[in-house]
Amino acid sequence: MILDSVKDILSARFDDGVIIGEETSGLQPALLINPEQIADVCLELRDNPATYFDFLSCLSGIDYGVTTNRFGVVYHLASIPYQTQLTLKISKEHTRDINDLPSFPTLSNVYRTADWHEREAYDLVGIYFEGHPDLRRILLPDDWIGYPLRKDYKAAEYYKGIKVD
Amino acid sequence: MTALERYHRKIAEAATQDMILNMGPQHPSTHGVLRLELITDGEIVKEVIPHAGYLHRCFDKHAENLTYQQTIPFTDRLDYLSSMNNSHIWVMGVERMLGIDKDIPKRVEYIRVLMCELNRIASHLISIGTYGIDIGAFTPFLWCFRDREHIMGMLEWASGSRMLYNYIWIGGLFFDLPVGFEERCREFVEYFKPKMTELNELLTNNQIFISRTANVGVLPMDVAINYGCSGPMLRGSGLKWDLRRIDNYSVYGELDFEVPIGTGAMGTTGDCWDRNKVRVDEIGESLKIIEQCLDRLQKELKRTPEFDPRAKLPRRLAPKAQDYYMRGECSKGELGFYFIADPTGKSEIPFRVKARGPSFNNLSVISEISKGVMIADLIAIVGSIDFVLGELDR
Numbered sequence: 001m002i003l004d005s006v007k008d009i010l011s012a013r014f015d016d017g018v019i020i021g022e023e024t025s026g027l028q029p030a031l032l033i034n035p036e037q038i039a040d041v042c043l044e045l046r047d048n049p050a051t052y053f054d055f056l057s058c059l060s061g062i063d064y065g066v067t068t069n070r071f072g073v074v075y076h077l078a079s080i081p082y083q084t085q086l087t088l089k090i091s092k093e094h095t096r097d098i099n100d101l102p103s104f105p106t107l108s109n110v111y112r113t114a115d116w117h118e119r120e121a122y123d124l125v126g127i128y129f130e131g132h133p134d135l136r137r138i139l140l141p142d143d144w145i146g147y148p149l150r151k152d153y154k155a156a157e158y159y160k161g162i163k164v165d
Numbered sequence: 166m167t168a169l170e171r172y173h174r175k176i177a178e179a180a181t182q183d184m185i186l187n188m189g190p191q192h193p194s195t196h197g198v199l200r201l202e203l204i205t206d207g208e209i210v211k212e213v214i215p216h217a218g219y220l221h222r223c224f225d226k227h228a229e230n231l232t233y234q235q236t237i238p239f240t241d242r243l244d245y246l247s248s249m250n251n252s253h254i255w256v257m258g259v260e261r262m263l264g265i266d267k268d269i270p271k272r273v274e275y276i277r278v279l280m281c282e283l284n285r286i287a288s289h290l291i292s293i294g295t296y297g298i299d300i301g302a303f304t305p306f307l308w309c310f311r312d313r314e315h316i317m318g319m320l321e322w323a324s325g326s327r328m329l330y331n332y333i334w335i336g337g338l339f340f341d342l343p344v345g346f347e348e349r350c351r352e353f354v355e356y357f358k359p360k361m362t363e364l365n366e367l368l369t370n371n372q373i374f375i376s377r378t379a380n381v382g383v384l385p386m387d388v389a390i391n392y393g394c395s396g397p398m399l400r401g402s403g404l405k406w407d408l409r410r411i412d413n414y415s416v417y418g419e420l421d422f423e424v425p426i427g428t429g430a431m432g433t434t435g436d437c438w439d440r441n442k443v444r445v446d447e448i449g450e451s452l453k454i455i456e457q458c459l460d461r462l463q464k465e466l467k468r469t470p471e472f473d474p475r476a477k478l479p480r481r482l483a484p485k486a487q488d489y490y491m492r493g494e495c496s497k498g499e500l501g502f503y504f505i506a507d508p509t510g511k512s513e514i515p516f517r518v519k520a521r522g523p524s525f526n527n528l529s530v531i532s533e534i535s536k537g538v539m540i541a542d543l544i545a546i547v548g549s550i551d552f553v554l555g556e557l558d559r
Binding site: 065074 | 529
């Protein structure tokens with residue numbers, strides 16, 4: 001299985017703490033990675049000749065709900081030479097304070113795809129990516145307040161003094 | 166200093182030395198409401214800063230508040246030029262989560278693929294036609310739209326709507342093909358084949374067109390992969406990567422077609438001409454797929470009075486708690502939907518959905534491949550990317 005070989009590679013290359021756990025119940029098993037090391041893990045998986053996960057299909061910022069107060073990022077990698085897919089997940093607890101966003105390392109140095117996807121996650125879910133070269137809002141206007149895909153988001157009543165119906 | 170302040174300072178400083186030129190959001194060659202902010206030095210583009218979001222319609226947020234079935238019309242409006250492909254991929258993702266993807270009748274699958282390929286041709290025709298208009302060729306645009314109108318008419322006949330179909334449903338179809346559709350479709354294929362030769366003579370192999378597009382906006386393969394480009398963008402750079410072949414989803418595994426790639430026939434591999442040529446070739450491959458689908462639909466999978474395309478519609482659409490990433494080949498590239506089903510496993514409304522649009526990733530490479538080009542060449546590059554703002558902004 002692809003998941004086992006990835007685990008072997010990662011445990012040979014990194015310390016024990018890098019893989020926090022795994023989810024094998026669904027159709028697509030996923031590895032839970034230590035958030036601090038995600039960029040190193042992806043760089044290793046991208047350049048290792050045994051895996052070559054060179055294509056970042058999708059990057060999603062997730063708010064796991066008001067009861068759990070967890071924020072996470074899900075990465076869907078694909079390997080073009082081997083035609084395989086892999087899901088990596090990172091997450092951490094956070095207080096939902098919109099002035100102090102949950103923060104994860106950026107992946108844009110490894111995959112340039114992550115650049116715009118991380119801007120989108122920042123824009124809509126309110127996740128900060130450390131080391132991102134240009135973390136501006138991408139879909140919403142620059143002066144938007146709040147992060148609409150958060151589960152506790154309330155639609156604003158006024159936008160620039162105009163009542164929203 | 167925040168990223169926003171850095172951006173404002175960059176624009177302020179550039180304005181003293183260079184010229185800031187806004188292309189869009191109402192510029193016709195941006196194919197929608199995309200604003201490109203150019204930092205120019207005379208005719209040379211030093212930097213391109215794209216500003217997206219003018220067409221943001223909160224797809225992800227809507228999908229969190231509607232059931233899987235109710236979201237299908239919203240997926241139609243993502244890439245509104247190839248709505249069938251969008252809803253096909255959405256529907257396949259939900260069916261796999263429900264575990265009913267193996268129970269779908271073959272006739273339904275073939276009708277879906279037939280519709281998707283017709284829609285793919287229509288989308289590529291728009292791409293080629295408007296690309297011609299962008300760089301000064303008006304006639305091919307009219308020819309492309311004339312032929313596309315036949316497809317629109319057929320799809321309207323089947324689904325009742327010209328562009329936004331809501332035809333493919335979870336577990337089946339809205340309706341079986343109308344009587345006589347297969348014959349009409351064959352007629353169209355016969356009519357359309359020589360038209361492609363004409364179009365190639367007029368546009369693709371036209372010396373003026375080649376001069377405007379060859380060796381312009383060269384996208385090397387490694388850059389394309391690193392930026393997550395897919396579809397004709399990636400294949401134009403010379404990589405055989407088509408999810409219809411890689412994943413063999415639906416019935417594509419049973420169909421015989423080639424994956425055209427860019428070869429640098431007129432210049433460098435990965436230039437604008439190659440990307441356009443890949444689309445032209447894909448139309449031919451789609452025609453091949455359509456003919457094979459029609460063969461099957463008229464012989465072993467014939468229409469019968471008791472056939473009901475809604476027979477397998479699930480009564481309850483509540484997948485158990487899981488998350489799933491479904492990817493498929495839309496006309497622009499890899500369209501992906503990332504579903505997180507409701508954690509209780511009882512709700513028909515997903516907890517979170519993220520759409521990964523091909524246009525979004527394909528456009529992000531523009532600032533990389535248009536450094537130091539002339540402004541007129543930038544138009545050629547933008548046209549060759551073939552993005553749809555409805556999907557870029559979601």
